[in-house]
Amino acid sequence: MNSPKNNPVYSKNDNSKVVLPDEEWKKILSPEVYTIARQKGTERPWSSKFETSKEVGTYYCAACGNALFKSDTKFESGCGWPSFYEPISKAAIIYTPDNTYGMRRTEVECGRCKSHLGHVFDDGPPPTGLRYCINGVVLDFEKAKEAEKKYNKDTNEDRKL
Numbered sequence: 325m326n327s328p329k330n331n332p333v334y335s336k337n338d339n340s341k342v343v344l345p346d347e348e349w350k351k352i353l354s355p356e357v358y359t360i361a362r363q364k365g366t367e368r369p370w371s372s373k374f375e376t377s378k379e380v381g382t383y384y385c386a387a388c389g390n391a392l393f394k395s396d397t398k399f400e401s402g403c404g405w406p407s408f409y410e411p412i413s414k415a416a417i418i419y420t421p422d423n424t425y426g427m428r429r430t431e432v433e434c435g436r437c438k439s440h441l442g443h444v445f446d447d448g449p450p451p452t453g454l455r456y457c458i459n460g461v462v463l464d465f466e467k468a469k470e471a472e473k474k475y476n477k478d479t480n481e482d483r484k485l
């Protein structure tokens with residue numbers, strides 16, 4: 325897990341925006357997450373275990389717990405970073421123009437805490453044609469098992485009615 329337990333803003337249920345001074349982030353995030361999320365760093369390509377992962381579940385922001393992507397929108401882009409063609413919801417992501425390094429790119433940030441996640445490019449697969457190229461360090465993954473169990477239980481209860 326990338327998230328330290330002493331992170332008071334980390335929540336998978338609370339959607340309220342997180343605004344913290346930089347020194348607070350530095351205290352509550354691991355150095356790896358802090359460098360990418362708050363200093364717009366980039367992890368080495370091919371370094372993330374999520375890059376080739378095919379596990380079914382949900383990817384969350386490692387800084388605040390905001391749900392970002394579902395595994396069924398993940399695809400193998402070959403670019404060296406975990407890649408998705410669509411965020412879990414429109415509000416999950418914030419888009420910012422990034423013209424650093426002489427390139428015109430669009431930066432993607434977490435919609436809840438504005439942590440830097442990566443960039444979005446328009447060379448992705450259908451149906452969106454987009455490629456969200458995301459640093460695995462700022463992703464927390466949760467397998468679908470728990471959610472599916474709950475779903476199946478709910479469905480069975482519905483059938484009884």
Ligand SMILES: [Zn+2]
Binds near residue numbers: 386434
């Ligand atoms: Zn976040």
